Amino acid sequence: MRGERRFSQAISEGDGISLLAEVTGADAARAAESGGAEGIVVRGDIAGLRGATELPVLSFGAATDSEADAWVVEVEGLEAEDGRLERTYGEALEAGLDCVVAVLDEDQLQLALERLDPEILLLRGAGLEQVLGLLPDVPAGKLAIAELAVAGPAEIEELERAGVDAVIVPAATVGRLVGEP
Numbered sequence: 001m002r003g004e005r006r007f008s009q010a011i012s013e014g015d016g017i018s019l020l021a022e023v024t025g026a027d028a029a030r031a032a033e034s035g036g037a038e039g040i041v042v043r044g045d046i047a048g049l050r051g052a053t054e055l056p057v058l059s060f061g062a063a064t065d066s067e068a069d070a071w072v073v074e075v076e077g078l079e080a081e082d083g084r085l086e087r088t089y090g091e092a093l094e095a096g097l098d099c100v101v102a103v104l105d106e107d108q109l110q111l112a113l114e115r116l117d118p119e120i121l122l123l124r125g126a127g128l129e130q131v132l133g134l135l136p137d138v139p140a141g142k143l144a145i146a147e148l149a150v151a152g153p154a155e156i157e158e159l160e161r162a163g164v165d166a167v168i169v170p171a172a173t174v175g176r177l178v179g180e181p
Contacts, residue, residue, distance in 0.1 A: 007056040007070035018166035026052035036178030070098035
């Protein structure tokens with residue numbers, strides 16, 4: 001089942017930036033899919049999620065989450081050279097998941113690139129400038145997802161122009177944001 005819903009494939013295919021809808025329930029996932037989202041983001045278990053959507057699921061939960069197609073590995077807290085970062089990343093890959101490595105700043109980005117060489121990076125920021133400031137350090141061929149508070153279509157358009165592949169947005173905003181940029 002996971003092979004059919006490859007997360008990286010969903011955000012790299014097609015034109016433009018992909019909207020990833022953060023949902024808290026199956027109904028929201030269903031609505032986000034019909035509204036044009038290209039992926040679902042969850043921060044915990046959601047009953048009936050797979051019955052509600054065919055979109056790939058990015059989980060901030062455990063690598064063993066059977067609903068997930070991709071899993072977020074947070075660099076923050078795993079910077080020490082004790083092997084925990086590599087083991088955590090390896091768990092996701094062994095589970096057959098796409099692994100999305102979350103970074104907050106340039107130091108974490110460099111550490112992730114040197115120690116893991118991930119295919120997908122989650123660039124977190126308090127604002128647009130912080131995320132865009134990290135983007136030039138993302139090597140060509142890597143996928144970049146933005147996680148920040150997006151005010152509207154103009155910010156989505158700016159992220160797209162800069163080369164961001166996907167952005168996490170609240171499920172309720174998908175219909176308003178899709179196709180706008």
